[in-house]
Amino acid sequence: MTSKFQQNIISKLSLQVASFQEGFKILAKASSIRELGRNFNHILRGSILVVDLNLFYKNNKNSNWEEIYVYNKKSKDYLKDLAISENFSLIAAKRKSYKIRILLPLNDGSYFGLFLGKKLDGKSYSELDRIIIQIFLQLLDNAYQAFISRQKEKQLIFSLNNRVVQLNSLIDTGIEISKLNNKKMLMELALERSVSLTNASAGLLRIFNNNRVLFQIEFPGGSNPKEILSSEFQIEREVEYRGLRYLVTLANKESRSGYVPFDETDEILLEAFARQVLNAMENEFLHKEAIEKKSIEKELSLAGEIQKKLLPNKMPDIKGYDLAGINIPSKEVGGDYYQIIKLSNGRFALVIADVAGKGVPASLLVSTLDACLEAYLEMQIALSEMAKKINSLIYKASPPDKFITFFIAVLTPKTGELDVINAGHNPVLLLRKNNKLEKIKAGGVALGMFDMGLPFDGEKLKINIGDRLFLYTDGIPEAMNRREEEYSDERMEKFFKSKCPKKSETFIKNIVNDIKIFTGNTPQSDDITALYLIRK
Template identity: 60%
Template sequence: MTTSYQNEIVTKLSLQVSSFQEGFKILANATSLQEIGRNFNHILRGSLLITDINIFFKLSAEDSWQEIYINNKNCKDCLDYISDLKRQQIVLHNNGSMKISVIHPTIDGSYFGLLIGDKLDKMEYNEEEKIVLQMFLQLLDNAYQSYISLKKEKQLIFSLNHRLLQLNTLIDTGIEISKLENRNVLLETALERAVALTNASKGLIEISRNKKVLGIIRLPNNLNLEELSYAQNKIETKVEFKGFQYFVKLIDKESRNGFTKFDDTDEILLNAFARQVLAAVENEHLHKEALENETIKKELSVASSIQKKIIPEKLPIIDNYDLSGINIPSKEVGGDYYDCFKLTDGRYAFIIADVAGKGVPAALLVSTLNASLKAYLDMNLPLSELAIKINKIIYNASPPDKFITFFIALLNPSSGELDVINAGHNPSLILRNDGSLEKIEAGGVAFGMFDMGLPFDGQKLKLNPGERMLLFTDGIPEAMTMDEVEYSDEKLEKFFIKHNKETAQEFIEKLILDVKNFTLDTPQSDDITALCVIRK
């Protein structure tokens, strides 16, 4: 080329600068390869007056050409023109439908390929047009780099947003599932989040105890477990609470091209979700426990108030008699019961009873005993007959492990005569004027043990002036020290004999004090109940 020819070309190209700038602007705004191809076609078409422009792209030398903009389907017959990828080249061809072939390697190892047909005026391509094409190719290259940068920037933003999403979801899920009270919903929610955030396509939570599978939460819900056992692409972890194992498994991590391997971040996320499941399950358990405790507390409170109404606040005043009683339950609701009330025939009933067990069931039985006793006593039935009837009621009202030991004495206050039955209760004591101690054992088995019509033998006694009677439950003789040494019947009997001058109330107070001094700081293990009757 001569210098004057070069100058001519430079001048012509200078005139096209604004066209190049405009071309680059259009190309650089493209958001896809197809758009780059389409725009590049428009630029070439306007500058070189050609319509037969075909643009190809391949990601690497090993890939096949992919069409990104095709005008002439027959151009593929000339793909041989762009098979040699060693370097950038623009080749003019005299024969064939395609007159120019271009191979343009880009910075990331991919390639553009162009096959260009005849000009509109069917003239041959000249050197100047080759140079112009070269310059446009440079624009294409720059636009492609800009497109790659934009794509990377978008991927980076997407990736950062996704990390933010993972952190946010992790926090939200922890808060959300800790509020859930239904364990299945809790596990489903945690599984959904773990699957979505790790891009897993499937997942499950298996709940086991002692190697026995108790339940499986699946995502999707038709997940085939057999197919799952063969899955290679999976991660799993396990948490344990109160003997229950929760296995969390995630399967087949997805990518736009199919599947990919789970990475370290996925493992971290899975473990974090599993820990959240554990915390939520613990919370749920504690919440349930608290609710149950609250319910029990309410029930006990109700039962306690019922029992307080049954046990007399005040004992009746009987001429020439001194009475005092006490009931100290070991739990909020105890199983001991005592009472004293006047019958329609003028006699007084002294009752003491002890239900096997404590709490609400015991209180219910005491309530049953109290109601039935008062109903039958008003009917003036003989005690032996009354005992059979009440035994039947208690037997039918109580479970097999529940029974009531029971003692009743009906006192004729003017004569001091006592009509007595002892149904399996501790023998009540009478301290005679001569200092001897009488134990009242007559009766039968405890109420509620058998319903075989077993007889209850009554006993008739007399409480003379100056004599005293003590009714008590086993909470007194069986009160224990820390070393499990019992207060004992002997000690009680000696105490009763020794303290024979005290009023009924003084005696009861001293007795309780003596028992407390004996057991010291040992928690009371059984109810303590006593009733003292003194004939003045």
């Protein structure tokens, strides 16, 4: 059964329900603790006729009290009267300074402290006043919880959005880094992004060769590397790339309340950036390598084109003779050479040569030989003398392991006389009309092998009507099939003896076909060069 007093209180409180509801609406809108406290004071002031209201806030039991709303400047001296406890207290004080002191513990470990001075009407606080104060304190507590929940929600949204920013930035940085071909810019970008996405206050990237710093950059510009390296909180990531050590140090993770330790996400982000930089550097290296390879291929192709120009593009017409030749290099540039040079006295020089080795060094020696021949043949000196001079030149122009096997036959078309020298080359084959095979070996050692004045002995022969001359390089007898068997001198000589077409060109075509049949799909390992002459 309720007493008359209680009924009176209930009826008075009922009249204030709307004001409580309106008060909560106002309190719940606050966007800061200060605003919450200020609004609470306004509401309470209007409800219990008091202006001397002083509200304080304490973040935790060890922190200092903060002024939220202070009417009486001396009120902060009253704080010593507030004993910190986990329990709510509303204590009436018969003091001049204040009449009521309140401690409101909040469920996140913080506190509100409130001191109420005299009422405006001079009366003391009634039981109803105390109940109204308690109701408003309950509303303050509820509004504070709502405010904290909103703050947490905002922090969560902020944190989730920040994760999206981090992921997005990782992707974007990866793309941006891959477009950069300047290593310094690439590392600057990665360092900037690592610092900003981990909230580091600064970062330092150093490149070491053994223990010597070759290069370093810091972000933000103006940061002191020594301060970074002696900072309280650090994370580091080290990668090694092509003999150099790349070390990134991030210093002092920022927060609104000071520096804090880096977390696992920061480690993951730094690792991801380091991997991106490593991949970008590897890609840049491979890209450069590909460009260089392409450039070398282009140069080789050009060298091949130049070399082709050293070989005859058309056989000269030699009255009473039929002549054909071929050169199939195994690489872009080869070491084989053949040429037919018309001399001023109506004679023709038939030349075939093979430089030891292949590729660019061999092709350079071929060029030297071609130039020598053009010059010396015009001088109409004896072949043995010419061979000596060329030998000396090639010896000087080439490394010790490079030499040229060389055969030259100077033909007098009218008589069929052949002036020959064979400098270490495969024997040239001469097939007489009666199918008798002769091998021309006359000469000396290969050109460029020694420069000791060794003689090159020539030989004089005669090619008669119906005779056939076959000049070739070792690429023919040494052509290999997949069982690593050689085409062989025997098979070549047999072919030469048995296949005697009317046209030189037909012989060349047929022997190349025969070699292809023999080798099948086995890649050509050496240059193939041949000259074939028929005296009609």
